[in-house]
Amino acid sequence: MGFLVLFFGVALAVLAIGVVVYIIVVMIKKKEDKKFSFKISPKALLQIYLYAISFLTLGIAVIGLSTTIRATLSYPFGIQFSYTLQRANDLTEAQKFDTTVKPETFQECYQGEVQTLNGTDFCVDTSQRKTDLINGITLFVSMSILFAIHQYAISKIEKKKILGWLHKFYTFAGLILYSIVSIIAIPTSIYQLTNYLLFEPDTSIYSTPQAPAMAIAVTVIALPLWIYFLKKTMNLKEDKE
Numbered sequence: 001m002g003f004l005v006l007f008f009g010v011a012l013a014v015l016a017i018g019v020v021v022y023i024i025v026v027m028i029k030k031k032e033d034k035k036f037s038f039k040i041s042p043k044a045l046l047q048i049y050l051y052a053i054s055f056l057t058l059g060i061a062v063i064g065l066s067t068t069i070r071a072t073l074s075y076p077f078g079i080q081f082s083y084t085l086q087r088a089n090d091l092t093e094a095q096k097f098d099t100t101v102k103p104e105t106f107q108e109c110y111q112g113e114v115q116t117l118n119g120t121d122f123c124v125d126t127s128q129r130k131t132d133l134i135n136g137i138t139l140f141v142s143m144s145i146l147f148a149i150h151q152y153a154i155s156k157i158e159k160k161k162i163l164g165w166l167h168k169f170y171t172f173a174g175l176i177l178y179s180i181v182s183i184i185a186i187p188t189s190i191y192q193l194t195n196y197l198l199f200e201p202d203t204s205i206y207s208t209p210q211a212p213a214m215a216i217a218v219t220v221i222a223l224p225l226w227i228y229f230l231k232k233t234m235n236l237k238e239d240k241e
Contacts, residue, residue: 044166047157050150051170057147059177062221064139069217071132079124080117081196082213087206088114088121118201122208168236175229182222189215 074082088108108114112125192212199209 047154047166050154050157051166054147054150054154055170055173057143057150058174061140061143061147062218062225064136064141064143065221066136066214066217067132068136068140069220070211070213071129071136073213073217074129077213079126079129080122080208080211082211083125083128084211085117085122085124085208088123117208120201120205171229171232171236174225175233178222178225178229181218182226185215185218185222189219192216 070082079085108121109123112123112127114121115124116122189212192210192215196209196212
């Protein structure tokens with residue numbers, strides 16, 4: 001969940017900064033050239049729409065695929081690899097704090113079922129990964145289709161009619177977004193995976209180690225996109241020269 005908030009936060013920040021920079025550039029041009037008029041044609045609006053939706057659908061597709069990978073990894077590596085599990089409630093400990101607690105009304109888990117891992121009882125909600133799998137696949141497939149449609153529409157626009165600044169902004173925004181996500185996801189995934197592998201079970205723990213699956217999934221997806229947009233940005237620089 002933390003990575004999803006991070007992703008949307010960075011994406012919104014990149015878009016907001018881009019809009020502010022563009023407004024500043026327009027104001028400077030207008031100040032320098034009194035004859036300069038800010039007009040947006042219908043074709044320009046269409047291109048802005050296509051690039052904006054492409055950027056958005058790609059981001060949501062990444063989230064959907066990350067969620068799918070996390071849920072999928074829970075099957076071969078165990079649910080604790082993808083989801084952090086909380087320790088089940090203990091009747092004896094509960095009665096120490098509240099003597100009115102009765103065995104027949106006591107709930108070991110408020111959600112999920114009790115499963116024993118490394119000698120400790122944890123609450124495991126197997127329906128969560130099924131839900132994530134369904135939601136993840138739905139998001140990824142639907143957004144991928146929409147992304148492909150809008151990219152196809154962009155490709156049909158003649159190169160001479162494409163707004164150069166818009167294409168450059170789209171490419172650079174993608175570079176900034178996926179580079180920031182990768183820079184955060186790579187060390188996070190390494191740390192969480194190392195902590196998970198070196199974790200020593202203890203009956204006194206209240207939860208399993210932080211599950212590394214989501215961080216790994218984000219890294220696997222964001223890193224290639226970072227490289228892709230980096231190459232695209234380098235090509236823009238070469239074209240300019």
